[in-house]
Amino acid sequence: MAFNLPELPYRMDALAPHMSKETLEFHYGKHHKKYVDTLNGLMEGTEYASMNLADVIVTSREKKDMKVFNNASQVWNHTFFWNGLTPGGSSPSGDLEAKLSGAFGSMGEFKKKFTETAVNTFGSGWAWLVKDSSGSLKLLSTSNAEGPFGTGDTALLTVDVWEHAYYIDHRNARPKFLEAFWSLVNWEFVEKNFNEKNPTS
Numbered sequence: 001m002a003f004n005l006p007e008l009p010y011r012m013d014a015l016a017p018h019m020s021k022e023t024l025e026f027h028y029g030k031h032h033k034k035y036v037d038t039l040n041g042l043m044e045g046t047e048y049a050s051m052n053l054a055d056v057i058v059t060s061r062e063k064k065d066m067k068v069f070n071n072a073s074q075v076w077n078h079t080f081f082w083n084g085l086t087p088g089g090s091s092p093s094g095d096l097e098a099k100l101s102g103a104f105g106s107m108g109e110f111k112k113k114f115t116e117t118a119v120n121t122f123g124s125g126w127a128w129l130v131k132d133s134s135g136s137l138k139l140l141s142t143s144n145a146e147g148p149f150g151t152g153d154t155a156l157l158t159v160d161v162w163e164h165a166y167y168i169d170h171r172n173a174r175p176k177f178l179e180a181f182w183s184l185v186n187w188e189f190v191e192k193n194f195n196e197k198n199p200t201s
């Protein structure tokens with residue numbers, strides 16, 4: 001099937017001042033769209049043409065079909081990233097906060113460690129909060145297009161640390177982008193992912 005660029009759950013100017021409309025116009029409107037368009041082109045006339053996105057990711061990873069995998073995984077990662085943000089941010093429920101504090105020491109420690117994971121990701125990649133197959137919370141850094149989808153870990157929250165995510169608003173200052181990110185996190189989305197039964201594995 002040919003994929004469409006998923007609708008954003010908010011307007012492109014709705015994340016300002018933490019993330020500018022111009023960043024959304026490029027990051028969502030050009031980069032995310034390019035991954036969708038490239039993937040559709042690569043799949044045409046191949047065994048992938050009849051698959052849904054989940055099957056394309058899992059199959060192309062297995063076959064080390066990297067062009068298809070990179071574009072398919074980037075489509076999934078970006079959609080997940082946008083859904084993890086909300087205008088003005090939100091607050092975690094007491095229950096989720098207790099789980100994060102239990103796993104990382106405190107809410108402050110969780111944010112510090114997640115931020116370190118993101119800032120220390122070398123080059124282009126993603127930082128993730130995931131729930132592993134035993135139900136434990138952990139942090140992951142993935143390179144380029146890789147992500148937890150289909151690996152057995154359930155993604156709860158991610159931040160895109162490719163330069164295209166922050167260069168317009170923060171130039172090379174990735175830590176400033178992380179500061180802004182915390183003002184936009186959609187904690188209901190994190191909690192929904194936590195409570196779902198392995199939605200991404």
Ligand code: FE
Nearest residue numbers: 031160162165
């Ligand atoms: Fe990106």
